[in-house]
Amino acid sequence: MRRGAGRRPLDWLLSGDRPGGRVLSLLLLAVLLGLAFAPFLFPGTRPLGVAARICIFIVLAASYDIMLGYTGIASFAHTMFFGMGAYGVAIALAKLPVGWDAVLLGAAAGVALAALVAILIGLLSLRVRAIFFSMITLAVASFALILATELRDLTGGEDGLTFSVPRLLTPGFRLAAEPVLGVRLDGRLVTYYLIFVLSLALFLAMLRIVNSPFGRVLQAIRENEFRAEALGYRTLVYRTLAGALSAALAALAGAMMALLLRYNGPAVTLSFDVMVDILLMVVIGGMGTLYGPVLGAVVLVMAEYYLQPAMAALSRSLAGWPVLPVLFHPDRWLLWLGVLFVLIVYFFPAGIVGSLRRQAR
């Protein structure tokens, strides 16, 4: 795999980690093109918001996969890091004069805090049994949620913070007077493309990381931590670094989320529901391959927005039957994703991507 790197531009871009399999490549190409031309393919405010969420969640889920899929550690604090980035930008824009310097400062503070806390949690796991790790991350994450709701002066408490973004990103801003291909070139479009380009760059950077020697050590830790340690790798250092990296990337995703929504609150970025979403994305898409979270994020965000109307129709058509209308009630969409999740963990541990790759062989 490494021989290809540096020769062809595509392999250089993907760090030699090709999707593998024609179906999978076509699917990913469709996602890439769909997101790249989303404003022109699916005009309107709502589809643009959905596309931006997909971009952000791709980064968030992929960064979680570095921990879960590559290093084999289940952390439940990923939303906390996501929230730190979002609150960093939100607080900076709400308290400081609005401008790009505030955005950068807030994002940098959020990323630094996330990395620092991740390192502290990693060092704590030096002292405790490894099996406590998941439970401790859950407790720390709920502590962060409490802090965010209680520190009302700083975070706006339960209501969250609404703030202005730099003028370039506001809906009122016009890049050009005339629409291009029927799409107005306004601040929303600029916001979307900012998020898209950043997400793509972060995704490619993560591909580079997991395919580097560092990434190989992480996979060695996943397969057999004892053996990796016996080979001379300081597994604690690698684990902690992986955690800090994953946390920093999640914070960047959070910063993008804040810029997109021009609002941040505990329910949007810190709640356990977001954590469940991330987990579903990574596992359904395929753990241990960064392409998995891409497909998982697309499936889950689309399901969130478009599965409910479909289920409403199904539920209505089943009206005569007992129980079934209740189970297919539009609010039960998470039930079916939960069932899908369990089935995938049992029967297709490698998720969509793993199954498609195996078929291609």
Add this chain to the structure above:
Amino acid sequence: MSGALARLRAGDWSAYALLPAVMLASLPMMSLSAWLTLTVAGVAMGMMLFLMAAGLTLIFGLMQVFTFAHGAFITLGAYLAVSVLGALAGWSVAGSWWLNLAALGAALVAALIATGAAGYVFERVIIRRVYGEHLRQILITVGGLIIAEQLVVAVWGANPLPLAKPASFRGSIIIAGAAIEKYRLLAAALGLVVYAGLQLLLSRTRVGLLVRAGVENLEMVEALGYRIRRLFIGVFVTGAALAGIGGVMWALYQEVVTRSIGGDMTILIFIILIIGGLGSVGGCFTAAILVGLVTNYVGFLAPKLALGSTIVLMMAVLMWRPRGLFPVGAG
């Protein structure tokens, strides 16, 4: 393993002294009557937490099974309390002490049977396939938790349901100038009975001996020809049933049932398990009361910090004793 035994024999006084130390340290910060009220409230809360956590510590300890779905049994128990007490509304509002107790008993028995059965199904369908694989256990039980929560919402609806205590258990009695809620005394009594029962079971019966031996060293017990897996099903079912009872008691204490009741308690339960030491029923009991007391004291002194304080407590204990206050087994 032998280290833990030796320490117990040597009299591990500092871990035991923590509970009285916390009680005494909080005394100067408040009036005596407030302290008495809070202490009883804390002990009662701790007893309810113990009911919910006791099974889980054995499940972790015996088979090293990591389940994040324990909260689902608590939620199920809580909603069953709403249904049973709703159906027996006549008994519940009656002035008679015995009818009130019968209504509560019916709710407890219903929860015991239903969550025990649910625990059996959960063990056979979900847990059995992932013995020994920690990451998949965590994932699969989170999946199971999502499904269980959604099913509960499908049956009982998404809105919080009010739940009134049976008439005789409302109000409080005054002891030494301190108001003490009757229900808290009842919850504390039930917790004590269950604790005593569990300890008797574990220390005086053959099954209990095998469970304790399994927690200490699973492979050795299996090598001696005992089927630990079959025993584990029993432990899992018992743990689920206890969580169901805990759910009933907690729901009545809160007087409202929400679908997140189990998930909220799960965090506290994990804190208790970590503080107490995995696999130790006695440690779980001490840690539960410790968490209950700290929550109530801090909740009185600085209401905003209540849940946060238990997390700080957990961190402090981990710094002091990385394996919990009363560690068991080879780990």
